[in-house]
Amino acid sequence: MSHDHTSERTDASPADRTDVATDERSTDDPSGDSSNGYADGIARRVDAVSRRTFLRTAAGAGAATALGLGITGNAAADGIPTPWLHRDGNLIRDPSDNKVILRGVNVPDAKRMNAKEFRPDADETIARATNAEEGWYSRIVRLPIQPTDVGGHDTGGIPPVPGFSQSQLESYVQNHLRPAVDTCAEHNVYCIVDYHRHRGQDEAHAYDSEGIDEELQMFWETVAPEFAEDSNVLFEVYNEPIHPYQGHYEPNVDVAPTDDEAIETWNTWKAAAQPWVDTIREHAPRNLVLIGSPRWSQWTYQAPKNEFDGDNLAYTGHVYGHQNLRPLSEHFGEPAEEVPVFMTEFGWGEHGANYITGTADDEGQEFREFFADYDVHWQVWCFDSKWRPAMLDHDWSVKPYGEFWREELAAHRDEDVPAGEVDTGTDDDTSTDTATPTATPTPTPTPTDTPTATPTPSGPTSTPTPTDTPNTPTDTPAGDALVVNDYDGDPAWSANRNDLGQWCGAGSFANGSGEVEGDALVLDYDNGGWYQEQINRDVSGYSTLVLSVAGANGGEESEVRFSMGGASGMLADVTDDSIGTSVSAVVVDMESAGVDRTSSSLSLRLNFWQGGSSRLRIGGVRLE
Incomplete structure (x- = not known):
C-alpha cells in the first residue's frame, strides 16, 4: 500500500489516505485499564487457535499474554531463534527440519523513519513492533528500501531510472539499512530486505527495461554481499514490478492471473528477473530469496508452473480488498501448496477505493481463515501512522485495524518458530531500555510524506456519469507559459x-x-x-x-x-x-x-x- 504504497498507479493509488479509526486504545501503559480489551482479545484468539499447534508448543504456559495474564518461555520474552532457513518443497524449515512460518509487519523506509518527521526513528519503530511487553510478537519485520528515499527524490514523485547512484546506495546501506537489520537481530527477529520500487508505467520503468535492470544489478551487487552472513535476513528481489503484463493498456485484453494464457506474462517476468536472482545467489548463497510478480505482485498463481532457477527460493503475493483476487484460496492458496508463499503485503483500510477498503468482519476474517488453511508466511501493512492502511494513529496509539493484527500475532506467537536458544548476548529487555514513543504534540502536524505501501488496483474502477453542467474555462495562459x-x-x-x-x-x-x-x-x-x-x-x-x-x-x-x-x-x-x-x-x-x-x-x-x-x-x- 505504496506502497510512497504515493503511487503513480494507473487505475488508482491510495496515497496519503486517512483511515478514520474508532475505539482506539493507547498502549503507553500496558498495565492500565486500556489493556483490558486487548487482553480479552488475546484470550479469545488464543482459544481460537487452540485447535492448531499452539497448544502443543505453549501447553505449559497456558493461553496467556504479557499484559497481566502471565507468559513463560523465551519466544515470548526475547523474540525467537533466527538460524539459517531452507526450503523444503512448499515449506520453509530450520536446521532441525522444523516447519517455520514467519508472521510479522511492514515498517516504512528506514531513511524516512530516521528523518523523524512526526514519527519515531527506525530503531524505535522496530523495537515497538517486537515488544512483547506491549503485546507485539512480530517474528519478522519487512524493511522496504525505496529508490525515492535512497536517491533523495521528491516523495510525491516517481523516482527516475536509475533512482540512485552507487555512492548514495552505499551511504543508505551504511547509515540506515545496516543499523535497521542489526536492530532486528538485537530483538531476535528475522527481517526482509525489500527492494521497494513500485511506480512508473512508462517504458523507462518497465521491469524489462535496460535502466531498471542496471538499477537492480547495482542494488543487489551492493546489498546482497553486505548481508550474506546474516542468518536473520531474507531478500525480496523486487517489491511490485508492474508491467509488461497481459492487459496493460490493452482495453480489449482481459487476462486474469489464474488463466492458462497468463503464463506468458510470468515467462516474460522470469526472463527479466532471473539475472537478479542469480546476482543475489552469487553473493549470498544462503539467504532465502523472495520473488514477486507483475501487476504489483498479483501473478503468484503462475509461480509453480515455471519456477525460477536457484536454491531456497520463495514467492510473494500482495492483496488488499481486491475482489478480482478472490477467492484467496485460488489465487494464493493453490500455489502455496506447491511453492513457499510469503504474503509480504496485505490488509484493508476504512476509506478509499474499492480495492483497499474492508472491515475486520469481512476482509479480516477472510485473511484469518486463509492463513489458518495454508502454510503462508505473512507480513501485514503497515506498522506506522502515515503509510496506509496504517495500524497506528498519530500519537502511536493502536487503531482497531492494528489491534486485530496484534491479537493475531500474539495468538500465534509460539507457533511454527525455529528451534534453538534465543541469543541473549544483546540487551533483551526491550520494555526497559527501548523508549516507547510519546504522543505527538498537539496540534498534530499533517504528515508531509507519502505512503508507499499501499495496495494497487488491477482492474477498472466504476465511473458514475456526472450530471452537472461543465463550466467553460476563461483563464488565458501568458504567451511564454x-x-x-x-x-x-x-x-x-x-x-x-x-x-x-x-x-x-x-x-x-x-x-x-x-x-x-x-x-x-x-x-x-x-x-x-x-x-x-x-x-x-x-x-x-x-x-x-x-x-x-x-x-x-x-x-x-x-x-x-x-x-x-x-x-x-x-x-x-x-x-x-x-x-x-x-x-x-x-x-x-x-x-x-x-x-x-x-x-x-x-x-x-x-x-x-x-x-x-x-x-x-x-x-x-x-x-x-
Whole structure:
C-alpha cells in the first residue's frame, strides 16, 4: 500500500489516505485499564487457535499474554531463534527440519523513519513492533528500501531510472539499512530486505527495461554481499514490478492471473528477473530469496508452473480488498501448496477505493481463515501512522485495524518458530531500555510524506456519469507559459501523458481516475483521491504555478493537499487565491512555497484525503 504504497498507479493509488479509526486504545501503559480489551482479545484468539499447534508448543504456559495474564518461555520474552532457513518443497524449515512460518509487519523506509518527521526513528519503530511487553510478537519485520528515499527524490514523485547512484546506495546501506537489520537481530527477529520500487508505467520503468535492470544489478551487487552472513535476513528481489503484463493498456485484453494464457506474462517476468536472482545467489548463497510478480505482485498463481532457477527460493503475493483476487484460496492458496508463499503485503483500510477498503468482519476474517488453511508466511501493512492502511494513529496509539493484527500475532506467537536458544548476548529487555514513543504534540502536524505501501488496483474502477453542467474555462495562459496539461484531448488523459510528454494520472476518486469533459478534467472526491502531473525538468526560469480550476462548492483549496518539489501543505496555505464555482486562476508562488524548481524529478501532486467532498474541474496547469 505504496506502497510512497504515493503511487503513480494507473487505475488508482491510495496515497496519503486517512483511515478514520474508532475505539482506539493507547498502549503507553500496558498495565492500565486500556489493556483490558486487548487482553480479552488475546484470550479469545488464543482459544481460537487452540485447535492448531499452539497448544502443543505453549501447553505449559497456558493461553496467556504479557499484559497481566502471565507468559513463560523465551519466544515470548526475547523474540525467537533466527538460524539459517531452507526450503523444503512448499515449506520453509530450520536446521532441525522444523516447519517455520514467519508472521510479522511492514515498517516504512528506514531513511524516512530516521528523518523523524512526526514519527519515531527506525530503531524505535522496530523495537515497538517486537515488544512483547506491549503485546507485539512480530517474528519478522519487512524493511522496504525505496529508490525515492535512497536517491533523495521528491516523495510525491516517481523516482527516475536509475533512482540512485552507487555512492548514495552505499551511504543508505551504511547509515540506515545496516543499523535497521542489526536492530532486528538485537530483538531476535528475522527481517526482509525489500527492494521497494513500485511506480512508473512508462517504458523507462518497465521491469524489462535496460535502466531498471542496471538499477537492480547495482542494488543487489551492493546489498546482497553486505548481508550474506546474516542468518536473520531474507531478500525480496523486487517489491511490485508492474508491467509488461497481459492487459496493460490493452482495453480489449482481459487476462486474469489464474488463466492458462497468463503464463506468458510470468515467462516474460522470469526472463527479466532471473539475472537478479542469480546476482543475489552469487553473493549470498544462503539467504532465502523472495520473488514477486507483475501487476504489483498479483501473478503468484503462475509461480509453480515455471519456477525460477536457484536454491531456497520463495514467492510473494500482495492483496488488499481486491475482489478480482478472490477467492484467496485460488489465487494464493493453490500455489502455496506447491511453492513457499510469503504474503509480504496485505490488509484493508476504512476509506478509499474499492480495492483497499474492508472491515475486520469481512476482509479480516477472510485473511484469518486463509492463513489458518495454508502454510503462508505473512507480513501485514503497515506498522506506522502515515503509510496506509496504517495500524497506528498519530500519537502511536493502536487503531482497531492494528489491534486485530496484534491479537493475531500474539495468538500465534509460539507457533511454527525455529528451534534453538534465543541469543541473549544483546540487551533483551526491550520494555526497559527501548523508549516507547510519546504522543505527538498537539496540534498534530499533517504528515508531509507519502505512503508507499499501499495496495494497487488491477482492474477498472466504476465511473458514475456526472450530471452537472461543465463550466467553460476563461483563464488565458501568458504567451511564454510552460503548459503542463490543458486537457484538450491531445494527448488524451487516458493515455497518461501530458503536454510535456511526461506521465500524468489520478485515482481513488468517486469517478475513478477522473474524466475529461470539454477542456477540463473533472475529479469527484469524497475523502479520497490523488492527482499527479510529472514535469521532470528544471523550471527555475518560471516563478509561479497556475491552476485553472473551479469547484462545485467553492473554497475547495482548504480540502486539497499540495505537494511539489519538496514543498507540501494545504493548497490554501500556498496561495492567496480561492477556488470559485467558475474557472479562474489559482496561483502558487513556487519560491515562497518552498518548491525546488531545479529538481529533475519535479512533479505536481494533489491529494484529497482531508475529509472533504466536492467536484473539482481543472481546466489547465501551467508555469509562468
